[in-house]
Amino acid sequence: MPAELAIELAMLLRQIRLFSDTPPLHRSRLFRVPTPAHAGRRRVDALRASPADLRPDLRTLMRVATRRAPDHREIAEACRAVATWAQGNGFARTAVHFAEAGAAAAPRDPHAAFIAGRTNRAVGTAWRAEIYYLRAIRKASRVRDLSTLTRAHLGLGNLFAHTGRLPQATDHFASAATTAMDCGEEWLAAQTYHDIMGLYFELDDLETALKFGQKALAAYPIHNERHPVAVHDIAVLLILKNQFTEAMMLLDLISPAPLPYEDQVLVAGSVSRAAGGLNQRDRYEAAQELVLHLGPQHDHHLDKAYVNLGFGAHALGDFELARDYAERALQVAVAKEHSYVVALSHRLMEDIDNKRPAHVPAPPLSGERAAEHQELIATLRPQMQGWRAQTWGRKENQLGPDSLGPV
Incomplete structure (x- = not known):
């Protein structure tokens, strides 16, 4: 400078x-004096x-x-x-x-307090950011400034999530989603529900995560860029519950969509894991081919795809291939500092070394839950068939920031 x-x-x-x-009352006496000549030159x-x-x-x-x-x-x-x-x-x-x-x-301006909170969070002074975010929430609530109130809750939720206070983060994200819906910002509410799903996933509460994922799907504008990703993430939750049949039904909806290449790698990895759980070797090999073709050039989700290929190979009984993919996933995840994938890779290699069998698929859903899942599939099918993110008019809002800037 x-x-x-x-x-x-x-x-x-x-x-x-x-x-x-x-x-x-005292400002006129203390401040409103002629500017000295040297101050004028300095300015x-x-x-x-x-x-x-x-x-x-x-x-x-x-x-x-x-x-x-x-x-x-x-x-x-x-x-x-x-x-x-x-x-x-x-x-x-x-x-x-x-x-x-x-x-x-x-x-008295909630927006000014929000800016102070956001700036402190960006530079790493979390305790001061928390003070200003809470101040913005109080002031915005008093004057019914819903836009600032939404973003202050989001900012504080992100702050708590990044500092490990996940229950508090979910509370503020839920408040942000409700307020966003109240002021007509369904896209922001959907993304917030999506984030809450991720937090409950980290808390290992898959049922609650699934509920918020379904709320996200109900709120997402059809052409939002994150809409297919939300469908994929719900499929992942079902895979973790060993409901491979229902997960594959969701993955089949988004696999043909014109996704970005890095998302195609992510989806193909999940397809390979579900295919392994269902003993569908041909589906596994097709997904494997896509990951190996696109992954090296579009590696944002490559570690996740590799570890899912490993789990799929393990389910198919190919332990040597499973270990190979687990080692690849570990190498990429360590470089990217993705601790969750590192832990998954170690767990998979431990299962292989100890000759533990793969998870047995859960029985297909029945009764009311099966009907709900079929209804979800029927709703999503035309949406995913017509999904084109680039056609959505509010392109600048696809990933969150708007005229107020990031939270």
Whole structure:
């Protein structure tokens, strides 16, 4: 950062905090004085050294100590712009200071508190992020700012999830999903239900995970990019419950869809595991061929695909092939630091070494549960046949961030 700009930002930050901490009746006496000549020259140098798109916001903040002082919302927006610029250029502490200064300048604005929480979470100060997210939730609830309320719950849920507090994370994600539905953002509610499904999966509560996965499917817009991924993830839950028949019915819906190559690798790996559980060697070999063809060039999910190929081979009784894929999965997972796949690979190799048999398929669903699954398949079939993510008009919302930015 240029020295002229760094000095001016430090001076502006000091003025903003003093301005925010001073009662309004006393501000005219303490702040609205003529700008000294040396300060004017310093500001000109700082503006010359700053990026062109940042200059309007800097000029707004430079008016804090003048007779044309901006109001609290203008100060908060300008602080947000400086924080965003600083964070994008690697000046983490500067970003945090200005985000928090914006929240102090606009103490009743839930959006300003949300920005401070988001910035703190981005730079790793989790405890301060939690404080500001909770403040944003309280203020947004009072003024019925549903958009900010949704994103504050999402941000706090992500914070808790990343720090291992999964039950608290699920509570805030559930609140975010409910609020998103209330303000007409079904796509965001669906993605949040999808995330809750993942959290309950980590808690090893597969039944609850399955319920939230079904809620996600009900809420997803048909052409959302994550819609087929949600179908796949529900199939994975069924595979973990050894319900290979029902899982394969779901996987058959999304296998023909024009998925991105990395998702095709993921789905093919899951198909291979279900095919192994059903003793369908031809389906296993077709899925194996797809993984080996696409996986090396599109390796985002390659470790998961390899370990599923290993489980499928183990179920088919090919222990040598199963060990080969377990070792491949372990190598890729260690490089990617995917601890869950590392644990799965070790478990599979232990099963092979100890000659443990593969899991026996669960009996097919019957009665009411079978009817519910058939109804789900009937609903999803035309959706997956017509799914084209690129045709959805709200492309910028496909993965979450909108005009408020990421949570």
